[in-house]
Amino acid sequence: SQELEQSPQSLIVQEGKNLTINCTSSKTLYGLYWYKQKYGEGLIFLMMLQKGGEEKSHEKITAKLDEKKQQSSLHITASQPSHAGIYLCGADILRYNNNDMRFGAGTRLTVKP
Amino acid sequence: DSGVTQTPKHLITATGQRVTLRCSPRSGDLSVYWYQQSLDQGLQFLIQYYNGEERAKGNILERFSAQQFPDLHSELNLSSLELGDSALYFCASSGSAPNTDTQYFGPGTRLTVL
Numbered sequence: 772s773q774e775l776e777q778s779p780q781s782l783i784v785q786e787g788k789n790l791t792i793n794c795t796s797s798k799t800l801y802g803l804y805w806y807k808q809k810y811g812e813g814l815i816f817l818m819m820l821q822k823g824g825e826e827k828s829h830e831k832i833t834a835k836l837d838e839k840k841q842q843s844s845l846h847i848t849a850s851q852p853s854h855a856g857i858y859l860c861g862a863d864i865l866r867y868n869n870n871d872m873r874f875g876a877g878t879r880l881t882v883k884p
Numbered sequence: 885d886s887g888v889t890q891t892p893k894h895l896i897t898a899t900g901q902r903v904t905l906r907c908s909p910r911s912g913d914l915s916v917y918w919y920q921q922s923l924d925q926g927l928q929f930l931i932q933y934y935n936g937e938e939r940a941k942g943n944i945l946e947r948f949s950a951q952q953f954p955d956l957h958s959e960l961n962l963s964s965l966e967l968g969d970s971a972l973y974f975c976a977s978s979g980s981a982p983n984t985d986t987q988y989f990g991p992g993t994r995l996t997v998l
Contacts, residue, residue: 813989814989859927874926
């Protein structure tokens with residue numbers, strides 16, 4: 772089973788609409804990362820959240836970290852076709868003395884003009 | 885363009901062979917990360933180096949090894965290749981100001997094992 776669950780798996784929205792993607796961890800989070808990947812291309816780092824309650828924004832994308840729920844949400848306001856792609860969350864899971872990272876399976880976003 | 889370069893872009897080889905993937909980080913970045921992305925396993929963190937030293941280790945197989953050289957470029961060595969090693973291998977770098985935590989990803993090397 773995935774240690775990081777993303778929901779929804781895919782999302783189709785009309786241009787201009789707001790949307791939210793969630794990432795929930797089954798383990799304690801020590802850092803949460805959001806990435807975007809265009810189909811067949813490399814990853815773009817969006818932001819990193821480390822503290823509970825932390826909220827960061829990158830253009831029209833805002834992400835929050837809820838440490839108690841072990842969850843992060845990514846919110847896009849007034850979506851545009853340029854927002855289309857696969858959004859991945861990643862998390863630091865400290866294990867013994869070895870840092871490790873896990874990733875969600877991704878959320879595929881389609882924005883219809 | 886992220887400033888991170890990876891070579892080669894594509895690599896096709898046979899089972900049992902050994903390959904080396906190369907990554908040049910952004911100027912000023914001291915950390916280099918390696919990731920593997922495949923359809924069945926998704927994105928997996930392999931290993932991180934910081935200024936030549938191994939910093940963190942993820943799901944890296946014993947058949948795989950990496951190193952970071954004094955000029956900060958990094959190489960990922962994959963040996964005794966299996967069909968399941970076919971994947972996209974990404975390198976990322978981080979560390980330079982002002983956003984020291986931001987990871988910049990290279991375009992990836994697509995490895996196909998036949």
